[in-house]
Amino acid sequence: MKKIKLNDLKEFSVKALLSAGMSETDANTVADVLITTDTFGVMTHGTRNLNQYIQKMKAGGLDAKAEPTIEREGTAWAIINGNKAVGMVSSYKAMNLAIQMAKKAGIAYVGVKNSCHFGAAGYYANLAAKEGMIGLSMSNADPIMAVPNGCKPAIGTNPFAFAAPLGNGKSVFLDIALSNVAALKVIMAREKGQEIPDTWLVDTEGQPTKDAFKFPEEASLQPMAAHKGYGLAVLVELLTSVLTGAGILSEVASWNLELSSVNNAGHAFIAIDISKMMPMDMFIQRIWQMADELKKGPKAKKADKIYLPGEMEWERREQVLASGEMELTDAMVDSLRQLSESTGIVFPIM
Numbered sequence: 001m002k003k004i005k006l007n008d009l010k011e012f013s014v015k016a017l018l019s020a021g022m023s024e025t026d027a028n029t030v031a032d033v034l035i036t037t038d039t040f041g042v043m044t045h046g047t048r049n050l051n052q053y054i055q056k057m058k059a060g061g062l063d064a065k066a067e068p069t070i071e072r073e074g075t076a077w078a079i080i081n082g083n084k085a086v087g088m089v090s091s092y093k094a095m096n097l098a099i100q101m102a103k104k105a106g107i108a109y110v111g112v113k114n115s116c117h118f119g120a121a122g123y124y125a126n127l128a129a130k131e132g133m134i135g136l137s138m139s140n141a142d143p144i145m146a147v148p149n150g151c152k153p154a155i156g157t158n159p160f161a162f163a164a165p166l167g168n169g170k171s172v173f174l175d176i177a178l179s180n181v182a183a184l185k186v187i188m189a190r191e192k193g194q195e196i197p198d199t200w201l202v203d204t205e206g207q208p209t210k211d212a213f214k215f216p217e218e219a220s221l222q223p224m225a226a227h228k229g230y231g232l233a234v235l236v237e238l239l240t241s242v243l244t245g246a247g248i249l250s251e252v253a254s255w256n257l258e259l260s261s262v263n264n265a266g267h268a269f270i271a272i273d274i275s276k277m278m279p280m281d282m283f284i285q286r287i288w289q290m291a292d293e294l295k296k297g298p299k300a301k302k303a304d305k306i307y308l309p310g311e312m313e314w315e316r317r318e319q320v321l322a323s324g325e326m327e328l329t330d331a332m333v334d335s336l337r338q339l340s341e342s343t344g345i346v347f348p349i350m
């Protein structure tokens, strides 16, 4: 495990994005999304992927200079064309627009088309929570998940997040893929030669398999909680692609395996302005009523604590911010080193 100072990681990331042709503002946005995600402990969806995004810009699958544009809008909704911009740039603009619209209308939806992998969904939901709103964020993705009674990849793992403010700078937030486990967990098991539970994959006959080596060519991920995860993934597909004009299901390319292809993913962002519906202090009192009742419930044998969704992530972030430095996984070190070699920007590892 290697360590890095947060400020150094930010500077490195911004410089790398500027070297790819991005504006200072957009480079700072992308770096903030990725590093915040790392500090929450979601190391699979933060700066580990920076190199791939930059390679995709160089290969033409992303446009570093593109500006997302509002294509259509009403009083409480809009559709943004990402214009092939980096997913984080379009998503940041879209959630901020939803927040501004919700300040007037109470609730707003902003959909995005012609976008790409946006990283971790939770970042955007938390933008709304920071503004005293309930936020929802979601994306479709290239199909790597089978559906019940199916035997081939049919739908993306379609990440979904919500966040609600707790009145103390933190939020209750859930940020999940709608597959039973993330693809990376299968890949990690394969690398370690471990057998996997039969609830992670189905083979090409639609039967559960414990063989991680079959993924992705001869196996697909299983949806979270069978038909329930499948149904929610369809809802995400509706709000992110069917309604926005983005690629539907197989019209979305793999963002990291097909670097020169336009990804064509879509996203959806919803903001609900709490203060329009009840006084903020009343909401905070009520959300803590809920949180306390959940957290003070009887614990399972050997369990030391009941967590709220997002609580573990806030604990990790607090630790990292307090020390000003973060441990990097081996996969992050490898990826950031490659980026350093290809750009000539020094990788400031400790």
Ligand SMILES: NC(=O)c1ccc[n+]([C@@H]2O[C@H](COP(=O)([O-])OP(=O)(O)OC[C@H]3O[C@@H](n4cnc5c(N)ncnc54)[C@H](O)[C@@H]3O)[C@@H](O)[C@H]2O)c1
Residues within 6 Å of the ligand: 042, 045, 117, 118, 119, 120, 121, 122, 139, 140, 141, 157, 158, 159, 160, 161, 173, 174, 175, 176, 177, 178, 181, 182, 306, 307, 308, 309, 310, 311, 312, 313
């Ligand atoms: N952009 C994309 O295309 C894409 C695709 C898939 C996943 N992702 C991202 O991958 C990340 C990981 O997804 P995942 O499905 O592996 O997440 P996960 O299974 O690790 O679940 C994480 C969530 O569950 C909550 N949680 C975990 N244990 C808990 C407990 N004991 N009590 C209460 N809450 C608990 C966490 O607070 C967090 O919100 C997410 O950030 C997601 O957005 C992105």
